[in-house]
Amino acid sequence: MKKVVFHINSLEQGGAERVVTTLANRFAKDGYEVVIATEWFAENEFVPDKSVKRVHVGLSEEQEKAGRKRQFFLRIANLRKFLKKEKPDIVIAFAKKAIYRALMATFFLRIPVLISVRANPYTAYVSKADKILIPLLFGRAKGCVFQTQGAKEFFSPKIGRKSKIILNPINEKYLHEEPAPKRRKTVVHSGRINGAKNQIMLLNAFLLVHEKHPDYDLEIYGGDSGDGIFQKLENFIRKQGAGEYIRLMGASDNLNKQLKDAALFAFSSDREGLPNSLMEAMALGLPVVATDCPCGGPATLIQDGENGLLTPVKDAKAMAAAMSRIIEDPALAKKLGANAGKIREVASEEKICKMWEEYVEELTK
16 A cells, blocks of 8 residues: 655645645545645645544644744754655645645655646746745656646746646536526626735626626625735725625535526636636536636636637726626527536546546656
8 A cells, every 4th residue: 555645735725725635535545545744724624534644744832933944944854754754655745835845855765756836837936936946856856747738838848748737626516516407697706815816807897797787796705815805805896886786705615506507607817727616617517707817727728719718817898798798698608608517527536536646656666
């Protein structure tokens, strides 16, 4: 039985955290010994199956008193101590800080590290520290998983040659919903409320839609990320007097039921990896409108005019036009929704997890 350690900051409910939890559960089900090593516990977390071991490798109470620079090295030392004890066959690190820690902690340990870049590297990997650490550390990775070709192309050809592009697995509950017999006159959006997702632009776009189609409303699902955007959305809605037709619904664990009978799904991000929320909406058979944001996540999923509509980033008028086009053309809406649903055939949990397992087996021969 091979032992796999997943390393990520926490299991707080977000895209990368959901994928880690899904993969860990499937690996354990398929006979691997699985450990998730995290730096801290968050308030709202995904809960892995009991067959998956969850371990805290972050700072102790005493270490929390250290300065910021010392804390950085203490985290690496803690992870290294844990890995020396566990002796896993492979470490799979998700997201930037966990990637750097895993690659540093495994120096001279002969433990292969598989890294997974989740964010848009053109904005997330461009600091002075990144320009030092990427050439120094990424070459040590045994393998790399990217979500899009655009993300892969950010890094050197040497890294690209030992990488794979693997989509996110779609949560099983989105794969088995029956098609809605009738759609509500509601546009929906889901995702953590933050600046990068540009929900403010979506509100501006929907105001234009509402002028033409006053019988339609907008529901935005997602938790407050704490960056002040949620309050800005509330203030915007209040200022526009739009509370009757634009609603902030908060976070939900029942989106497969709440979204499936909507008229369409709108995705407004300025930048994104591979958006789970967009994949889930497509799996539900919703017509989708999405910004063609870097590093190519929506464009990886959508063939414009066939299974969704792509619009320029930060262009409220273009998004409004695309939403109105779907509302005004039932035949187009039906076609887009039916074709969007085909994503279930290529991104099911079973298929994606199998790709990960085959890659792990290849790297641990």
